[in-house]
Amino acid sequence: MNPIHPKKLHLSKWTAVRPQAKEKHFLVTRVIHAEALPGSVQSTPAVEAVELEAVMSKRSQRIDWRELQDSAQWRQGWL
Template structure:
């Protein structure tokens, strides 16, 4: 997979490899900024397209091909 830049993840689309509760397609709705501006970005907020459910994950989890695919497949 191509390397990801956490600053450019906002509004990117992702597909869960193993959907849970019919939630398969997700959108990065927010990049969570650290309290200290010098600290690196660690987490993003993803929103399910179907149910609008929101969850917070570490952005590095999106690099795992066994869990996430970039785009809507």
């Protein structure tokens, strides 16, 4: 399991374990936060998802940020 802190996700680099369409290296270009509930005491809304951009093709995809913790699918950094 990849240890990840949600606050350090933006602009982090990832390598797909099983590349598809020659897309292996990805960059987190956007962190998507859950909507804060009115009257909530949380100062920062929780992270809900991230937008990954393939380095070669510039194609973007949105995934749940917890999927990055699965070391069978993702490796942190560009390997």
